Amino acid sequence: MQNDLSMMRRVTSLPQAAGIGFKPQHFDDLLATDQPIGFIEVHAENYMGAGGPPHAMLSALHERFALSVHGVAMSIGSMQPLDRDHLACLKILCDRHQPESVSEHLAWSSHGDVYLNDLLPLPYTEETLEQVIAHVDQVQTALDREILLENPSTYLQFADSTIPEAQFLSEIARRTGCGLLLDVNNVFVQARNHGTSPEGYLSDFPLARVKQIHLAGHDVQSDETGAPLLIDAHGSPVAAAVWRLYERVITVTGPLPTLIEWDNDVPDFATLADEARAAGRILARAPQRQAASHVRPDPG
Amino acid sequence: MFAPIQAEFACALLDPDRPVPQGLRAYTSQRPTRRFAVYRNNVVAGLVNALRAKFPATMRIVGDDFFAAMARVFVMTRPPRTRILHTYGDDLGDFIEEFAPAAELPYLADVARLEAVRTRAYHAADAESLPAAAFSAVDPHTIGSLRVTLHPSLGIVRSRHPVVTIWMMNAGEVEFGPVNENEREDALVLRPGMQVAVRKLPAGGAAFLLALASGATLAEAASCAATDDPDFDLTANLAGMILSGAMTACTPAEGSMP
Structure with missing residues (x-):
């Protein structure tokens, strides 16, 4: 009966358009005029209060745009049990706002009762694979819906890792039925940081499982040997190399919901809208994917 | 492992x-x-x-x-x-x-406490405030036996310093001016709609609200407030609470309240 159950589960249904991470200072802009935006995304934890302006704004925006709820604190990659209270909070949020997509990260962000507020890396082994699969199952069962799991940007690796990251994510998706959120900037950042090729990573990545894309800016630093160390800073425009990588992905996958993330040094709304338009132009050029059932007509 | x-x-x-x-x-x-x-x-x-x-x-x-x-x-x-x-x-x-x-x-800790209470109010549950008309029907002889439910966003910060004035100056709500660091101020934080408001409570107002929050009747709370500050003015405080939307319900003591 597993098939019947998973068919009843709510699946991701964002429009194949550009979206932006919502910041409260852009609320009036978003509602003011026609926007090049099909959906907004919010960090789940910012909307876990009981009421007030956060929920009022979200409700108003959701009347106009599709909604993606993006969790940063579930700590799915922890070897410790998931925080059931936090999972219950996420369930309440999803029941209240009925988002078109719910996503989380292949990372951990807490230890014991301490919340570390960062997306921390894990080794990719048979042991961690089983743990992450159990956690993704638990979240999807609690929410009674498909979630998307995002590939991380990482700054270092583990000596114990035995499974390539793309294969690790592929196995999680296959075993849990979850979708994947492909952060193209993260692909670029982790490849540069580990001396590998982003194209090689993508050629191993299960692109058919991808239901949403993230794009963001990164900072460029270097490690103590002088090797490039890219930081997933979300505080600048999307880099040209990441745009090119994105276009290559979309050429293969067809149009996908594509989010512009800009969380630090947040610019004015016009700057964000320009980034969304740039993504929209690439989406419009993309060949349609055969399996896609609700593709928007190509304006070109 | x-x-x-x-x-x-x-x-x-x-x-x-x-x-x-x-x-x-x-x-x-x-x-x-x-x-x-x-x-x-x-x-x-x-x-x-x-x-x-x-x-x-x-x-x-x-x-x-x-x-x-x-x-x-x-x-x-x-x-x-x-x-x-x-x-x-x-x-x-x-x-x-x-x-x-x-x-x-010495006042910095209380300014931080006030800001924390403001954030709590911002995210608190939404609730309709009791309209003034709800009180016009109350028999003045039994008003003292009423218990009230305070708005879920309501928060109080009691301070031995002018916490409201200092916060307002540093939040850009009033011009900077001289303050007496030892002047006591109690803050009322409330978000009856979508705007968080911070007000200076009148004499005894904090004790009054804290007593009401713990389930006291209006008469019991007024007595607490008068003990806290002899200048407590029940009528003015009630009017202030009604106008600011501080209450969401009132219940007669004869009811099933514990």
């Missing part, structure tokens, strides 16, 4: 004296110190920024550098026990009271 490495990783993030955990590597190095430092910095800087966003008036009083240095100590010694960051730092006021470098600003 990842669990012990994860535990070591987590501890080292918040303790710069701990070495980079075993088992980490980079293609450039077997000891990726600089790379581990990225995570250390992300954790601390991210939490400091969360506190910056929640305590803008506190930060304005001490300046960004002092605030950031103080917030780093807070983050290292009191890391979040919550995953919901708008509740992180609710105890920053208690921390500031014990933080020696801030000792010459």
Whole structure:
């Protein structure tokens, strides 16, 4: 009966358009005029209060745009049990706002009762694979819906890792039925940081499982040997190399919901809208994917 | 086994004296110190920024550098026990009271407490305030036996300093001017609609509201308030509560209230 159950589960249904991470200072802009935006995304934890302006704004925006709820604190990659209270909070949020997509990260962000507020890396082994699969199952069962799991940007690796990251994510998706959120900037950042090729990573990545894309800016630093160390800073425009990588992905996958993330040094709304338009132009050029059932007509 | 490495990783993030955990590597190095430092910095800087966003008036009083240095100590010694960051730092006021470098600003702790209560009000449950008309029907002889339900966003900060005036000046709500550091002010924080309002409570007002919040009748609460401050004025306080939308329900004592 597993098939019947998973068919009843709510699946991701964002429009194949550009979206932006919502910041409260852009609320009036978003509602003011026609926007090049099909959906907004919010960090789940910012909307876990009981009421007030956060929920009022979200409700108003959701009347106009599709909604993606993006969790940063579930700590799915922890070897410790998931925080059931936090999972219950996420369930309440999803029941209240009925988002078109719910996503989380292949990372951990807490230890014991301490919340570390960062997306921390894990080794990719048979042991961690089983743990992450159990956690993704638990979240999807609690929410009674498909979630998307995002590939991380990482700054270092583990000596114990035995499974390539793309294969690790592929196995999680296959075993849990979850979708994947492909952060193209993260692909670029982790490849540069580990001396590998982003194209090689993508050629191993299960692109058919991808239901949403993230794009963001990164900072460029270097490690103590002088090797490039890219930081997933979300505080600048999307880099040209990441745009090119994105276009290559979309050429293969067809149009996908594509989010512009800009969380630090947040610019004015016009700057964000320009980034969304740039993504929209690439989406419009993309060949349609055969399996896609609700593709928007190509304006070109 | 990842669990012990994860535990070591987590501890080292918040303790710069701990070495980079075993088992980490980079293609450039077997000891990726600089790379581990990225995570250390992300954790601390991210939490400091969360506190910056929640305590803008506190930060304005001490300046960004002092605030950031103080917030780093807070983050290292009191890391979040919550995953919901708008509740992180609710105890920053208690921390500031014990933080020696801030000792010459005795009102700073209460400003931080007021800002924490403001954030709580911002995220509190929504509720309809009781309209003034609800009281016009009440028999003046039985009004003292009423119990009221206060708005879920309502918060009170009692201070031995002019906390409301200092907060208003540093929040840009009033012009800067001279203050008497030893003048007591109690703050009422309330969000009856979508705007969080901060007001200075009249004499005895804080004691009155705190008594009502703990389930006292209006008469019992008025008695507490008059003990707290002989200048307490019941009529003025009730009018203020009605006008500000501080109550969501009132129940006669004869009812089934415990």
